[in-house]
Amino acid sequence: MTRLARLTEQGFIDRIARLARRAGPARGGLGAVLGIGDDAAVLSPSGRLQSLLTTDLLAEGIHFRSAWAPGLLLGRKTLTASLSDIAAMGGVPCSFVLSVGFPRRTDPAYALQLASGVASQARRFGVDLVGGDTCAARSLFLNVALLGLVEPGREVRRSGARSGDGLYVTGRLGASAAGLRLLEAGERLGRTSGARAAAIRAHLDPEPRVIAGRLLGLTRLAAAMIDLSDGLALDLTRLCAASGAGAVVEQEAIPVAPQAVAVLGARAAARAALTGGEDYELLFTARAEHHGHVRRLARRMQLPLSRIGQIVARRRGIVVLTRSGRYHPIGDLGTGFRHFPADA
Amino acid sequence: MTRLARLTEQGFIDRIARLARRAGPARGGLGAVLGIGDDAAVLSPSGRLQSLLTTDLLAEGIHFRSAWAPGLLLGRKTLTASLSDIAAMGGVPCSFVLSVGFPRRTDPAYALQLASGVASQARRFGVDLVGGDTCAARSLFLNVALLGLVEPGREVRRSGARSGDGLYVTGRLGASAAGLRLLEAGERLGRTSGARAAAIRAHLDPEPRVIAGRLLGLTRLAAAMIDLSDGLALDLTRLCAASGAGAVVEQEAIPVAPQAVAVLGARAAARAALTGGEDYELLFTARAEHHGHVRRLARRMQLPLSRIGQIVARRRGIVVLTRSGRYHPIGDLGTGFRHFPADA
Numbered sequence: 001m002t003r004l005a006r007l008t009e010q011g012f013i014d015r016i017a018r019l020a021r022r023a024g025p026a027r028g029g030l031g032a033v034l035g036i037g038d039d040a041a042v043l044s045p046s047g048r049l050q051s052l053l054t055t056d057l058l059a060e061g062i063h064f065r066s067a068w069a070p071g072l073l074l075g076r077k078t079l080t081a082s083l084s085d086i087a088a089m090g091g092v093p094c095s096f097v098l099s100v101g102f103p104r105r106t107d108p109a110y111a112l113q114l115a116s117g118v119a120s121q122a123r124r125f126g127v128d129l130v131g132g133d134t135c136a137a138r139s140l141f142l143n144v145a146l147l148g149l150v151e152p153g154r155e156v157r158r159s160g161a162r163s164g165d166g167l168y169v170t171g172r173l174g175a176s177a178a179g180l181r182l183l184e185a186g187e188r189l190g191r192t193s194g195a196r197a198a199a200i201r202a203h204l205d206p207e208p209r210v211i212a213g214r215l216l217g218l219t220r221l222a223a224a225m226i227d228l229s230d231g232l233a234l235d236l237t238r239l240c241a242a243s244g245a246g247a248v249v250e251q252e253a254i255p256v257a258p259q260a261v262a263v264l265g266a267r268a269a270a271r272a273a274l275t276g277g278e279d280y281e282l283l284f285t286a287r288a289e290h291h292g293h294v295r296r297l298a299r300r301m302q303l304p305l306s307r308i309g310q311i312v313a314r315r316r317g318i319v320v321l322t323r324s325g326r327y328h329p330i331g332d333l334g335t336g337f338r339h340f341p342a343d344a
Numbered sequence: 345m346t347r348l349a350r351l352t353e354q355g356f357i358d359r360i361a362r363l364a365r366r367a368g369p370a371r372g373g374l375g376a377v378l379g380i381g382d383d384a385a386v387l388s389p390s391g392r393l394q395s396l397l398t399t400d401l402l403a404e405g406i407h408f409r410s411a412w413a414p415g416l417l418l419g420r421k422t423l424t425a426s427l428s429d430i431a432a433m434g435g436v437p438c439s440f441v442l443s444v445g446f447p448r449r450t451d452p453a454y455a456l457q458l459a460s461g462v463a464s465q466a467r468r469f470g471v472d473l474v475g476g477d478t479c480a481a482r483s484l485f486l487n488v489a490l491l492g493l494v495e496p497g498r499e500v501r502r503s504g505a506r507s508g509d510g511l512y513v514t515g516r517l518g519a520s521a522a523g524l525r526l527l528e529a530g531e532r533l534g535r536t537s538g539a540r541a542a543a544i545r546a547h548l549d550p551e552p553r554v555i556a557g558r559l560l561g562l563t564r565l566a567a568a569m570i571d572l573s574d575g576l577a578l579d580l581t582r583l584c585a586a587s588g589a590g591a592v593v594e595q596e597a598i599p600v601a602p603q604a605v606a607v608l609g610a611r612a613a614a615r616a617a618l619t620g621g622e623d624y625e626l627l628f629t630a631r632a633e634h635h636g637h638v639r640r641l642a643r644r645m646q647l648p649l650s651r652i653g654q655i656v657a658r659r660r661g662i663v664v665l666t667r668s669g670r671y672h673p674i675g676d677l678g679t680g681f682r683h684f685p686a687d688a
């Protein structure tokens with residue numbers, strides 16, 4: 001029996017590192033010269049590469065409920081937002097540090113599942129856990145700080161969009177919001193199946209588009225990029241603000257996830273695809289003349305890259321062209337994903 | 345009136361970055377090509393330098409009580425543990441990301457003071473806030489992940505001590521533990537003065553030995569180094585374990601902080617110097633033939649570097665030679681600093 005008291009000390013971080021290492025060294029470029037166990041990790045020189053650094057917090061009652069999320073999936077999702085951030089910059093994720101606040105009531109079995117989940121996601125994306133900190137807390141929270149690498153000048157910023165660019169998204173949207181709706185209504189993974197289970201899984205275990213982001217950066221196809229953590233409407237607004245641009249989105253062209261349609265119906269699913277959060281797909285722009293290249297890349301990656309509209313002059317605002325042929329300011333469609341109310 | 349609702353969003357992180365930037369760009373080597381506002385920060389290539397990465401969590405009820413800690417000092421201390429970690433590796437601290445969990449009841453004025461404190465410490469040590477995340481939480485917590493740089497092979501590990509090395513500490517020990525004792529007994533900064541106020545200040549606003557750590561690394565005087573976050577007894581045990589060595593500490597030679605003596609009396613102060621935590625001084629070893637160099641460095645830095653004993657063979661254990669000429673295993677003196685009981 002592993003007692004939580006031991007787990008909540010350095011043991012928890014060590015356990016994840018051990019689990020992750022079992023499958024061999026990380027593939028990332030920033031090799032750990034010295035990992036866990038000293039005052040700081042030492043990472044090998046990155047030469048002429050730039051470092052990328054991002055941090056993301058997952059807190060019980062704000063970003064998840066542990067009653068909804070199996071420990072394994074929560075552990076995987078702990079890394080997802082940061083992996084998605086590095087992907088959205090066109091970089092390679094390399095090394096991370098993890099901080100965890102554990103309530104004393106945490107079930108040790110849940111903590112072990114959590115450790116396995118973090119380790120499996122780390123292995124899968126070739127990132128190396130090089131340090132961490134843990135403490136007791138009133139409610140569970142996890143924080144990741146992830147380092148990545150990218151060639152100088154190759155980072156894909158939010159600010160690179162120009163009028164005339166095509167606007168694209170990876171994958172399909174709205175499943176995560178549909179899954180959240182089901183969880184809020186009391187459905188649970190393991191007690192449902194088919195499209196409903198798939199939607200819940202899309203919420204609890206979204207797929208960060210690490211390879212797609214990297215290829216869109218390396219090929220220089222993406223002129224501007226952001227990941228969809230807070231919903232298309234809100235994240236597109238951020239991309240446009242950074243680029244000093246406007247956008248026209250054709251609602252018909254938005255790739256709505258079939259699970260969202262099955263769960264919510266066509267109308268609400270279309271809305272979820274526009275304003276639902278946590279799909280962790282990538283939103284990017286590409287120069288009009290690169291449209292053919294984007295289509296070829298999609299075929300090579302076997303991942304939909306849907307052209308959903310285009311970048312226009314800032315003064316035209318950010319609008320959605322509906323199926324009925326009317327233009328709506330995207331702000332009228334809600335401000336994107338809202339975290340469910342905190343108990344805090 | 346700044347509302348906390350706004351502060352707890354990106355505004356809090358932005359505010360710190362703005363406050364910190366007011367005094368000009370950070371001095372650290374890892375210049376931010378792109379700071380806050382994109383999916384990840386982009387840091388300029390570090391050439392042949394190694395990166396150092398560390399993370400530290402500060403949680404209400406575990407590491408601090410906000411009723412005891414003015415926001416400004418808590419903000420400063422938020423960076424201290426990580427700065428001290430980079431110092432203990434002999435590195436230069438450069439860039440950090442900050443995550444904050446705010447209870448909804450947080451006084452906005454307190455949050456602003458907190459922001460100022462983080463910013464002032466960042467400016468003072470030339471580190472750059474390049475990203476962050478915030479959310480609502482049941483109790484206040486802050487997490488820093490700090491990146492530093494160090495020349496390849498020049499990092500000072502815990503494992504570098506050899507039998508015969510002199511054992512040294514920077515500064516004086518025990519004041520932080522004395523200050524914690526006063527806070528627990530109900531004394532507060534601003535309602536006390538003299539040595540008592542100085543002890544409380546040592547606890548709430550300890551000084552990370554960034555310059556000393558860097559010089560001890562650069563000059564190659566330190567063979568092994570660790571920072572004293574959990575008390576001399578426990579942190580020396582860690583250094584010895586990593587080095588596969590034992591140590592003899594002469595209790596008489598331990599530099600006890602005069603504030604600790606004034607608050608606790610000589611006997612308890614000597615004990616606090618051995619087992620009290622959060623002094624954030626550096627513990628290091630140097631080859632016997634370098635003793636003169638260490639003394640000269642101390643004079644140049646105007647910082648005491650006290651020789652408190654020496655490294656011996658592992659089989660001799662880790663012992664304290666008391667004033668009465670007896671040897672005590674250091675483990676008998678308590679397991680170092682214990683966080684005060686969590687409310688969690």
